[in-house]
Amino acid sequence: MVKKVFIVGATGRVGSQAALDLAERGVEVYAGGRALDRLPKHENITPIALDLAQASVNELAEKFQGMDSILFTAGSRGKDLLRIDAFGAVKAMQAAEKSGVNRFVLLSSMYVLQPEKWQEEPLKSADLEEFNIAKFFADHYLMDSTNLNYTILQPTGLTETPYTGKITTEYTNTTQYKNSIPDVAMTLAEIILHPEWTSRRVIMMTGGDTPIIEAIAQ
Ligand SMILES: NC(=O)c1ccc[n+]([C@@H]2O[C@H](COP(=O)([O-])OP(=O)(O)OC[C@H]3O[C@@H](n4cnc5c(N)ncnc54)[C@H](OP(=O)(O)O)[C@@H]3O)[C@@H](O)[C@H]2O)c1
Numbered sequence: 001m002v003k004k005v006f007i008v009g010a011t012g013r014v015g016s017q018a019a020l021d022l023a024e025r026g027v028e029v030y031a032g033g034r035a036l037d038r039l040p041k042h043e044n045i046t047p048i049a050l051d052l053a054q055a056s057v058n059e060l061a062e063k064f065q066g067m068d069s070i071l072f073t074a075g076s077r078g079k080d081l082l083r084i085d086a087f088g089a090v091k092a093m094q095a096a097e098k099s100g101v102n103r104f105v106l107l108s109s110m111y112v113l114q115p116e117k118w119q120e121e122p123l124k125s126a127d128l129e130e131f132n133i134a135k136f137f138a139d140h141y142l143m144d145s146t147n148l149n150y151t152i153l154q155p156t157g158l159t160e161t162p163y164t165g166k167i168t169t170e171y172t173n174t175t176q177y178k179n180s181i182p183d184v185a186m187t188l189a190e191i192i193l194h195p196e197w198t199s200r201r202v203i204m205m206t207g208g209d210t211p212i213i214e215a216i217a218q
Pocket residue numbers: 008009010011012013014015033034035038050051052053054073074075076077084107108109110155156157158159
């Protein structure tokens with residue numbers, strides 16, 4: 001039973017919605033962010049000051065004590081890719097291990113683990129190579145250099161469109177390379193709530209026709 005979840009990046013578009021979705025499901029959410037006033041408000045959400053650029057692994061490990069899962073949704077929007085998107089994620093993973101939290105869910109991105117796809121559409125035109133490289137190392141560190149029980153979610157482009165509750169976990173030639181932020185947030189919440197289906201998996205996602213819960217159970 002997942003009772004306590006720490007979210008790194010809880011002021012973000014995805015992180016804040018995932019915090020609310022989990023809080024609504026009765027999870028105690030510890031919402032980490034730099035600006036406490038921008039963290040989502042809910043009776044089940046506890047705000048925690050956290051600057052990933054400054055925090056040491058030991059400081060992060062103290063904050064993670066007693067959690068059932070860590071959800072990492074932070075990112076620098078291309079401004080500090082090494083320090084936040086890559087090494088910030090690695091520090092959070094090391095801190096999870098240090099504090100005895102075994103479960104780690106990482107928000108990643110489309111084809112991060114397939115560099116051969118980066119020069120093909122739709123990524124070719126998106127100018128995302130440095131972002132993809134940073135995330136490549138974060139994803140690989142989680143899978144290859146930790147013993148954490150991980151799930152990596154790799155959505156396509158994030159859009160500020162309404163919740164649909166339906167996704168697909170394949171990218172095909174007919175796929176639209178877009179998913180709504182509330183759908184990505186709810187998919188992360190369901191992944192957190194269902195380790196029995198999602199442990200040690202890399203899950204691709206984009207907008208689709210399958211209810212989220214069915215899609216991640218496959
Ligand atoms: N954009 C896309 O189309 C796309 C597609 C696929 C995957 N993704 C992935 O999804 C992630 C989340 O997207 P989003 O739209 O929710 O991003 P966002 O709104 O920019 O949120 C990023 C979060 O990271 C936090 N952060 C940045 N630097 C930090 C620091 N030094 N210490 C602590 N927190 C820090 C931000 O905190 P502040 O509020 O304090 O800045 C914010 O909470 C992206 O980073 C990317 O990895 C994005």
